[in-house]
Amino acid sequence: GENVEQHPSTLSVQEGDSAVIKCTYSDSASNYFPWYKQELGKGPQLIIDIRSNVGEKKDQRIAVTLNKTAKHFSLHITETQPEDSAVYFCAASITPGGGADGLTFGKGTHLIIQP
Amino acid sequence: NAGVTQTPKFRVLKTGQSMTLLCAQDMNHEYMYWYRQDPGMGLRLIHYSVGEGTTAKGEVPDGYNVSRLKKQNFLLGLESAAPSQTSVYFCASSYSLAGGPLDEQYFGPGTRLTVT
Numbered sequence: 001g002e003n004v005e006q007h008p009s010t011l012s013v014q015e016g017d018s019a020v021i022k023c024t025y026s027d028s029a030s031n032y033f034p035w036y037k038q039e040l041g042k043g044p045q046l047i048i049d050i051r052s053n054v055g056e057k058k059d060q061r062i063a064v065t066l067n068k069t070a071k072h073f074s075l076h077i078t079e080t081q082p083e084d085s086a087v088y089f090c091a092a093s094i095t096p097g098g099g100a101d102g103l104t105f106g107k108g109t110h111l112i113i114q115p
Numbered sequence: 116n117a118g119v120t121q122t123p124k125f126r127v128l129k130t131g132q133s134m135t136l137l138c139a140q141d142m143n144h145e146y147m148y149w150y151r152q153d154p155g156m157g158l159r160l161i162h163y164s165v166g167e168g169t170t171a172k173g174e175v176p177d178g179y180n181v182s183r184l185k186k187q188n189f190l191l192g193l194e195s196a197a198p199s200q201t202s203v204y205f206c207a208s209s210y211s212l213a214g215g216p217l218d219e220q221y222f223g224p225g226t227r228l229t230v231t
Contacts, residue, residue, distance in 0.1 A: 001174070009155075034219075034220075036222075041225075042224060042225075043119075043207075043222030043223050043224050043225050044158070044222045045222065046219045046221075049219075089157060089158065102148050102150075102163050102173055103158075103160070103220065104160075104174075105158045105159070106157055107155060107156060107157040108155075108157050
């Protein structure tokens with residue numbers, strides 16, 4: 001099955017700086033890569049996703065890049081703000097939406113924005 | 116539109132007791148999932164359903180059973196709880212397998228279960 005590795009497990013950045021979280025996956029058939037943000041005491045919420053037919057996607061301060069050859073993808077947050085503090089999960093799936101096998105998640109990155 | 120709701124929010128069980136966690140969604144989604152989240156382990160899929168009346172095993176199904184008698188509800192059962200099942204349980208749903216913006220998985224707020 002799919003295996004997703006996520007690094008780092010904790011990331012502390014100064015407010016206003018950029019943050020980068022990286023993930024690698026093992027199954028070359030995976031073609032859907034979402035990123036979820038989980039705030040304390042809440043369920044994960046999708047913030048951005050990318051499909052295998054594109055290499056980069058942006059949404060305001062958030063961007064995701066995908067390198068299918070190397071089987072890795074990254075989340076980039078620019079101009080970080082205190083409300084960006086949360087746990088971020090990457091995931092991979094063969095089918096959009098998770099499909100038959102759901103999503104395989106990384107172990108999460110605790111992002112801390114220092115004032 | 117409440118999205119995905121989970122009942123109960125918290126529960127403490129003794130070893131060997133049984134219980135059922137209820138997940139409900141009002142988005143008419145076909146696919147529903149149960150995950151467990153443990154510290155440092157991310158989310159792991161327990162069981163999932165691709166439609167009313169169907170269920171299938173995920174990555175960590177042992178010790179759990181599920182039922183999807185109605186499209187909007189997905190129940191997770193623990194027949195004989197064990198301390199290893201102490202975890203936070205999340206239910207999620209998605210529209211379908213098709214491509215496009217409707218494939219997002221929506222998560223509930225979670226159920227924190229402690230087995231002593």
